[in-house]
Amino acid sequence: MIEKLLPHGVVAVETFEDAPAQQSFPEEESLVANAVETRRREFMTARRCARDALAKLGYAPVPIRAGPRREPLWPAGVVGSITHTTGFRAAAVAHNSVLASIGIDTERSDRLPDGVEESITVAGESEMLAALSRALPALHWGRLLFSAKESVYKAWYPLTGRWLGFEDARLTIDPMGTFAAKLLVDGTRTDGGPPLVELRGRFIVAHGLVATAVTVPVDATAA
Template sequence: MIEALLPSTVVAVEAFEDTPGEAPFPGEEDLIAKAVEGRRREFITARRCARTALRAFGHPDAPIRPGPQREPLWPAGMSGSITHCAGYRAAALARTTDVALLGIDAEPNGPLPEGVAESVTVPCEPEMLKRLAATHPGTEWGRLLFSAKESVYKAWFPVTRRWLGFDEARLTIDPDAGTFAARLLVDGARIDGGPPLSELHGRFIVNRNLVVTAVIPD
């Protein structure tokens, strides 16, 4: 499903269920030693998806350890992103020479918990969400906005090494094209010396009662 959002240079692997009894990969046991069973299952499956994608680029299976912000640490020369939610796990990987910015996210196509919408939107977005709900029912647009901003952050962080809050990006969503744009409201300086980030673009799909989003460079 998620591969429909990504260019051919990205390898995506997804799973809709876990393998009963699957053990953590060696070197990752400590990362979920105190986790509840549901969290353990999604972590194990999502990391397996990531290793499967890495194999396509010739990388041997190895632990995928987290960085200081719990971001997955990829082999040199690789960009990637992992997501998991109820009933879905996925990973997407690419060579940085092909795709330097990559973020994916999946969420259930259901309403956001009470009070969350107010904390993840900025001016103009609530009105946009109301219009979308009226003209395109069937999609929980608040949840899609939340997912898109998660994807934006996952693409942003590896090249800036800075936090990006939900209130630091303003989204516009095109429901017919299945695309969104995030205008960044903070300094977008990159650690690699590349052009500062001012806007990120992505695509989305709503299927199997899920909203799935992806951000890649233009």
């Protein structure tokens, strides 16, 4: 499912269930030492997906540690993203000569809890969601917006090292399966690349899930 959203050169591995036994490293175990068993299993399965994807790029198994905001720390020369939600885990990786950054997210395709939509939208987005809901009421567009903004953040953070709130990006969603996020804050990058002004992504709804992905080209400001 995830691979349908990603360009050539990106390796994605996904699963809809947890394996009984997971290869893990002490550096990863410590990240979920206090988690309930279901949370631990989904975390470790997602890490396994990441290692399987890295293997397809030619990398030996390594622990995938977490950074200050719990972002996955990849081997040198790799960019990537991990997602896990109820009934689904996935990872996507690429060489940094292929893409500057990747962000993927998955959510159960159901209605957002009361009050959440209001907290994640900026001017113009509520009207857009209402129009989309009138045209295609079977899809929970608020949930899609939430997931898309999560993918935007996951692609943003490795390049800037800064937090990006839901209120810091304005999305335009095309019901044919794409979206664009206009960034409302300074997009200066720590790697010296061109500032991030707009990020573009794709989405799919399948298997009771909504999945989103954002990729940042090496020499461009938008995916």
